[in-house]
Amino acid sequence: xxxxxxxxxxxxxKSGTSVKIECRxxxxxxxxxxxxxxxxxxxxxxxxxxxxGSKATYEQGVEKDKFLINHASLTLSTLTVTSAHPxxxxxxxxxxxxxxxxxxxxxxxxxxxxxxxx
Amino acid sequence: xxxxTQAQTEISVVEKEDVTLDCVYETRDTTYYLFWYKQPPSxxxxxxxxxxxxxxxxxxxxxxxxxxxxSTSSFNFTITASQVVDSAVYFCALSEWYxxxxxxxxxxxxxxxxxx
Numbered sequence: 158x159x160x161x162x163x164x165x166x167x168x169x170x171k172s173g174t175s176v177k178i179e180c181r182x183x184x185x186x187x188x189x190x191x192x193x194x195x196x197x198x199x200x201x202x203x204x205x206x207x208x209x210g211s212k213a214t215y216e217q218g219v220e221k222d223k224f225l226i227n228h229a230s231l232t233l234s235t236l237t238v239t240s241a242h243p244x245x246x247x248x249x250x251x252x253x254x255x256x257x258x259x260x261x262x263x264x265x266x267x268x269x270x271x272x273x274x275x
Numbered sequence: 276x277x278x279x280t281q282a283q284t285e286i287s288v289v290e291k292e293d294v295t296l297d298c299v300y301e302t303r304d305t306t307y308y309l310f311w312y313k314q315p316p317s318x319x320x321x322x323x324x325x326x327x328x329x330x331x332x333x334x335x336x337x338x339x340x341x342x343x344x345x346s347t348s349s350f351n352f353t354i355t356a357s358q359v360v361d362s363a364v365y366f367c368a369l370s371e372w373y374x375x376x377x378x379x380x381x382x383x384x385x386x387x388x389x390x391x
Contacts, residue, residue: 191379200382203378203379252320261327264310264322264370266322268317268319269318
């Protein structure tokens with residue numbers, strides 16, 4: 158399957174700082190990428206949909222000023238957690254949508270970023 | 276609204292046993308896709324299968340097989356002769372088209388523990 162990378166894989170930061178997470182599709186172009194959040198032993202919750210060249214679409218309850226998303230190219234989307242606080246500590250996972258010539262599409266996921274805010 | 280239910284929170288089996296993970300979904304769409312993903316302890320989600328709503332053929336891939344029953348809105352996943360490396364959380368997911376793109380709704384996941 159297609160490969161999606163995420164960087165960094167884990168980050169520890171102090172409360173009040175901002176953290177940027179990168180998501181890259183390595184062997185395909187993705188007009189749409191998604192950002193999820195996963196708490197321990199829970200399912201993935203969609204935070205926002207990132208579209209190349211346009212504003213991200215946020216799910217209900219997700220603060221767009223808190224979680225800034227930029228999809229600058231067909232292979233890169235970034236999520237910036239601004240003024241992070243301990244409650245933002247979580248596992249953040251991105252995915253990139255791959256659409257094949259047949260029209261079939263699949264989301265391929267990055268390895269995730271573990272964020273710990275002290 | 277759409278919903279994916281994985282009623283089994285955790286399953287424990289002994290190596291070489293067969294195990295079936297259940298997935299029941301709800302959607303008003305006539306066109307939709309169903310997925311299974313595996314999440315090992317490392318955290319990365321691994322894509323296992325995609326099935327569209329018009330294809331009810333069952334699929335087998337090695338020790339993995341999937342049973343799609345549209346009449347009961349179920350998309351169950353069976354692992355035969357389970358192995359320790361199969362230990363992971365398995366997510367069933369559903370996608371629908373709206374606003375020009377599709378999003379995934381995940382079930383809560385089933386943790387499979389295979390012991391030697």
